[in-house]
Amino acid sequence: MLEISNLHVIFNKGTVNEKHALKGVDLKLEEGDFVTVIGGNGAGKSTLLNSIAGTFPVESGSIVLDGVELTKMPDYKRAKYVSRVFQDPLIGTAGNMSIEENLALAARRGKRRTLRWYTNNEERAKFKELLAEFDLGLEDRMMQKVGTLSGGQRQAITLLMASLASPKLLLLDEHTAALDPKTAKKVLALTEKIAKDNNLTVLMITHNMSDAIKYGNKLIMMNEGKIAFSCEGEEKVDLTIPFLMEKFEKTVGEALGGDKLLLG
Amino acid sequence: MFQGLINALPGGISQGLMWAILALGVYVTYKILDFADLTVDGSLATGGCVAIVLTAAKVHPILAIIVAFFAGALAGIITALLNTKLKIPAILSGILTMSALFSINKIILGKRANVSASPKLTIIGRLANLFGMSSSGLDRNILTIGLCVILLAGIIAFLYWFFGTEWGSSIRATGNNQTMATAQGINTDRAKIIALAMSNGLAALSGAVISQYQFSGDVNMASGTIVIGLASVVIGQLVVGERGSFWVRLVGVVLGSLIYRLIFALAVQIGLDPDNLKLISSIIIVIALCIPTIKQKFFSNHKVGGEKNNA
Numbered sequence: 001m002l003e004i005s006n007l008h009v010i011f012n013k014g015t016v017n018e019k020h021a022l023k024g025v026d027l028k029l030e031e032g033d034f035v036t037v038i039g040g041n042g043a044g045k046s047t048l049l050n051s052i053a054g055t056f057p058v059e060s061g062s063i064v065l066d067g068v069e070l071t072k073m074p075d076y077k078r079a080k081y082v083s084r085v086f087q088d089p090l091i092g093t094a095g096n097m098s099i100e101e102n103l104a105l106a107a108r109r110g111k112r113r114t115l116r117w118y119t120n121n122e123e124r125a126k127f128k129e130l131l132a133e134f135d136l137g138l139e140d141r142m143m144q145k146v147g148t149l150s151g152g153q154r155q156a157i158t159l160l161m162a163s164l165a166s167p168k169l170l171l172l173d174e175h176t177a178a179l180d181p182k183t184a185k186k187v188l189a190l191t192e193k194i195a196k197d198n199n200l201t202v203l204m205i206t207h208n209m210s211d212a213i214k215y216g217n218k219l220i221m222m223n224e225g226k227i228a229f230s231c232e233g234e235e236k237v238d239l240t241i242p243f244l245m246e247k248f249e250k251t252v253g254e255a256l257g258g259d260k261l262l263l264g
Numbered sequence: 265m266f267q268g269l270i271n272a273l274p275g276g277i278s279q280g281l282m283w284a285i286l287a288l289g290v291y292v293t294y295k296i297l298d299f300a301d302l303t304v305d306g307s308l309a310t311g312g313c314v315a316i317v318l319t320a321a322k323v324h325p326i327l328a329i330i331v332a333f334f335a336g337a338l339a340g341i342i343t344a345l346l347n348t349k350l351k352i353p354a355i356l357s358g359i360l361t362m363s364a365l366f367s368i369n370k371i372i373l374g375k376r377a378n379v380s381a382s383p384k385l386t387i388i389g390r391l392a393n394l395f396g397m398s399s400s401g402l403d404r405n406i407l408t409i410g411l412c413v414i415l416l417a418g419i420i421a422f423l424y425w426f427f428g429t430e431w432g433s434s435i436r437a438t439g440n441n442q443t444m445a446t447a448q449g450i451n452t453d454r455a456k457i458i459a460l461a462m463s464n465g466l467a468a469l470s471g472a473v474i475s476q477y478q479f480s481g482d483v484n485m486a487s488g489t490i491v492i493g494l495a496s497v498v499i500g501q502l503v504v505g506e507r508g509s510f511w512v513r514l515v516g517v518v519l520g521s522l523i524y525r526l527i528f529a530l531a532v533q534i535g536l537d538p539d540n541l542k543l544i545s546s547i548i549i550v551i552a553l554c555i556p557t558i559k560q561k562f563f564s565n566h567k568v569g570g571e572k573n574n575a
């Protein structure tokens with residue numbers, strides 16, 4: 001369903017700061033795939049997700065989602081097919097707007113916005129129901145400004161928002177990295193539930209190796225703008241941290257240093 | 265001095281209400297869209313010039329005011345296009361349009377320093393005629409106040425409705441968190457174009473009403489507009505706070521504009537040189553902007569880790 005071929009991204013081309021961040025990435029995903037993405041700092045993981053979302057133009061290559069050519073589509077139009085959750089909980093939601101307003105904005109992703117009122121009673125009831133499933137007590141605080149919530153609550157709302165309006169692809173960029181371990185665990189469980197309930201295809205960047213092994217049916221390891229290693233199915237189930245570490249050391253050609261890749 | 269202030273009151277209220285229309289426009293860009301738009305320094309005069317030239321040419325003043333609104337909206341759209349399509353920074357985009365408008369306003373006036381219309385042709389003259397009142401003195405102020413109250417009520421009702429719609433909510437999201445807005449499929453360029461058109465349309469409407477009140481318009485009638493608009497917004501915020509319902513905050517902007525005029529009238533009454541009025545305006549804004557910071561410094565030492573809401 002997602003087909004990325006020979007994708008190149010070059011930042012600041014022709015300047016001293018030129019950075020060839022993606023060097024020919026090929027990636028093919030099936031519907032319902034849950035892919036975890038690992039790799040050292042600066043490997044190009046975020047760049048890969050950002051180019052799928054359309055944050056910046058790519059140098060060459062193509063991105064096709066369910067037969068729709070995304071490569072040159074502006075980012076706000078791609079949002080119809082691609083939803084995302086960022087690492088910083090402040091980025092995914094509008095802090096000055098209420099929970100209800102945020103959800104209503106997300107429910108209209110990819111749809112024509114009109115001069116009708118921003119939401120309606122039927123929709124409110126649906127939001128309430130969905131929030132209640134999260135078990136965070138937010139269903140009774142729909143009119144509260146999102147800015148007054150904790151990082152974990154904001155991230156949970158962003159996740160719910162990302163699941164509305166039936167997107168095809170969900171992009172998660174270290175979306176639990178800013179949370180404390182307990183909250184991170186909760187949000188990951190929610191992520192899995194939402195992906196399953198909505199049959200979403202997911203690309204999840206994580207710096208936590210055990211999460212990368214635990215979640216999803218495929219794994220890719222990136223290094224220097226390329227996919228250095230990938231595995232799926234049985235092979236993915238049998239993955240162990242020592243094996244991944246060895247793989248990593250081999251591809252990077254150096255021992256796994258301090259903060260390069262967290263073991264978790 | 266007290267008597268002088270009383271005498272200055274009707275005129276001051278008229279001014280306060282006419283400029284409140286501009287202040288609501290500034291609120292849309294400055295507070296809702298979070299876009300520091302300096303175009304209003306030109307578009308208010310454009311509104312005034314267009315309205316007075318048309319009125320002098322015997323066009324019905326209501327039509328003249330409507331045309332003025334759209335002329336201002338067009339100016340706002342140009343600033344928005346400079347910013348979104350040509351990627352010129354917001355402040356510079358506004359300055360460029362504002363500066364260009366100075367020349368355009370002169371062209372609209374036909375190279376005259378200012379244009380006057382016979383009072384009976386203006387909206388004030390027509391209303392005076394309708395109600396058997398005079399178009400000068402206290403009557404003129406009463407008519408202006410009445411006209412502005414109706415206009416402001418309509419504008420506030422419109423803004424309250426509009427910013428509650430799907431479109432309005434998208435514009436608020438764009439102003440609050442552009443990354444989020446884009447991720448939710450909002451065309452943020454379009455949001456900016458609509459908000460800037462609306463804001464500068466209101467600035468021009470304000471200028472149009474002012475020209476009807478003065479029975480004349482000139483290219484300099486808008487100098488310092490942005491400062492007056494900002495002062496009203498900031499004072500209004502101090503008066504009603506930031507937490508209230510949206511329409512309360514909009515009414516607060518109108519109150520801010522009135523209070524600003526009152527402070528102004530007071531400053532003139534105590535004998536401050538009118539040449540120093542711009543200095544006074546800036547000082548008023550600095551004080552108004554400082555008060556929340558000072559309050560926070562002195563009163564919130566006990567609050568720990570309060571999250572900032574402006575993501």
Ligand SMILES: Nc1ncnc2c1ncn2[C@@H]1O[C@H](COP(=O)(O)OP(=O)(O)O)[C@@H](O)[C@H]1O
Pocket residue numbers: 011012019021039040041042043044045046047048
């Ligand atoms: N917008 C940008 N402009 C310039 N360089 C960038 C930009 N975004 C990322 N880079 C560079 O591209 C490389 C890959 O970055 P990124 O994809 O963020 O890595 P990570 O795998 O840690 O997410 C890094 O060297 C980074 O400095």
Ligand SMILES: [Mg+2]
Pocket residue numbers: 045046047
């Ligand atoms: Mg990254």
